[in-house]
Amino acid sequence: MTPELGQGVLLVALGLALYGGAAAAAGGRLGRPALLESAQHAALGVFGLLTLAFALLVYAFLTFDFSIRYVAGNTNLGTPFYYRITGVWGALEGSIVLWGWMLALYTLILVLRQRERARELYPWALAVMLGVLAFFLFIMTLAAPPFARLTPVPADGRGLNPLLEDTGMITHPVALYLGFTGFTVPFAFAVAALVTGRLGDAWIALTRRWTIVAWYFLSLGLLIGGWWSYHVLGWGGYWAWDPVENAAFMPWLTGTAFLHSVMIQERRRMLKLWNVALVVLTFALTLFGTFLTRSGVIASVHAFSQGTVGMFFLAFLALVLLVSLGLLAWRWDALRSQGQLDSVVSRESAFLLNNVLLVAAAFTVFFGTVFPLLSEALRGVKVSVGAPFFNQVNVPLFLGLIFLMGVGPLIAWRRASPDNLRRNFLAPVAVGVVAAALFFALGVRSALAALSLALTLFVAATIALDVVRATRARRRNGEGVLRALGTLVTRHNRRYGGFVVHLGILVIALGVTGSQAWSVQTETTLRVGEAAELAGYRIRFDGLAAREESNHFKVVGRFTVSNGTSRPGIMQPSKKFYPQEQTPIAGVDYWIGLKEDVYLVLGDFARDGSQATIKVQVNRLVTWIWIGGAVLTLGALLAVMPERRRAA
């Protein structure tokens, strides 16, 4: 019963989305409010139906409805309750449903929030949103139907991929998809601006907060992905430049560029073409990412089902690019800049350079990711470039971006005078130089690490300088320090939200630098009673034990870890044996600390329990990456609050 109902619901939703998109476009073209009204009802209906479809799928998972192929493929009777829910989006079909539902949610919010505000742009934006929704519903009804029947109905399902049995599974895809789908909104408004010819900053002002929301969720998705990789997969890393990671990183880079370049358009009426192009590119990259991960054209360590879905995404991507380019060509004259650059030493330049570096980084990632395809097509040999390539090219770009993060917000618009430069940058540069010297004196011999830390401190100093100065200015009105700081941040929440986000990025940079430069690891085989030593830690092997969990067996190693100062503790890395997997999966154990993490992986063991091979890592400063994520969250929240400056 559920399969037919679900498929029916999706079909009706597809019809509604197609109708609504057409009605919204017609309403915009003819200026007929009745048509627009009808399109809004259709959007509401699509949201309702997708919610229903999603609920049906959850219900099918909870009740073990193995007559649905997707349910049988991704759960079994032993799957714990919690992972039966997250299993809904554990593979392709359900992911697309979640994706579509989020898109419908964004569309609903768009209808609720903007129908009264942007009368010219809104109908077209709604039409684009519904059009994109129709594409996803088309995938759901044809290419990857989540409700497809399975006959005969099996007695038990195959079970969820054990690696997905983790709390990261609820947050990571949800955040990532909210980010991916969120960029549809600025894209929809960009198309609306092109269609209507209203290419001023109205569409940018309207989408500013949407873009921040999408950008924030994408950042969060990437960070949680890193966290998941770090503590679930036993390799002790958080980023591997795998195609799947790259797929999510590319739109993040271009989206970040867009967040910055819009400020130039708002302020100086320049870069109109660039902004539209960037947002189209960002949206296109979200589709490209899905194509990349779902088509199997590029080998990845991530397991994804391969099918025709990728081709549909490619076709849709081509359509999006073609239509966008057509519109850009059509509006070419209107996209000319009204302002012009006055000086190389100016905020415009800093922002421009920031954009160039971000787009170059995105291009590098793109190039490295599709390189195997290129080389096979052009030279007939499969050549891939791995992590060294990405690091080698991107690290200088990222260091440059960190530097600009300090310069951009403080340097003067139009033309920075020597006095302006001295006033704003003398002290921060001194901080950076002194820091570099200090690190060198402290024994930091990695030039890259010292440079990265010095730049980080330079930027932190520029932010501190700005905050101190602005607070002092407010205090002259007789406000106390805290009050002055409070009003400053809430009145200029966009600027200071941005600063807090920058601080978050700096903290993340600190974590990345530390973990890349100073982490150490060793691998060794220990007999019971023997100990390994690494970076001041002593890890003694006490023995093995076996345990039975609800859906797997577990062999647990017991290790006493001490570092001379604090009391010794017990660490218990394990190997988990799932019946549906032929090989065991490592259960990492780790101690998290601000200075360093101790990370233990049970590599292998003797069946009589007499010896075990362990991998020990002492990972430096990794925790700061997650702390940076929290700071970034705070900044994004601040930046997305309504501007209160005018009201005050």
Added chain:
Amino acid sequence: MTRKFVAGGVVIAAAIAYMIYAGVTQSAVYFVTPSELTAAPVAGKAYRLGGLVAPGSLRWEPQTLDLSFTLTDGKASVPVRHRGTAPDLFAEGRGAVVEGRWTPDGHFAATLILAKHSEDYQAPHDQAEAGYRELIRSLRGTRE
């Protein structure tokens, strides 16, 4: 003014292009199958070798951490050596990709092993399950 920006842009673009070019030439890894590698092995060149871990070929020395196995594509096979435990999902009869170099003495020195994930999970095998149970029993015998 515009000319300065254009010149700056050209310089930046050239620098980035050069970095990409240098990066590619320095870190290009050739993807080969065992047949392709045995046909024309070049010692010292970076390869990514993909194949099936030949059943019965896996040897593991816990004391020295030496792992050796044979990768095959049905036509040719290549002996692979690696230092350290294999990653999760690595097993005989399964696909694996190793990264490393061909050595003059006739084996592939792997610095990295990537086990191929498979999205199709095996239905529980009674045999495998019995094996796990026995494993658990043997461990319980010595501990707990």
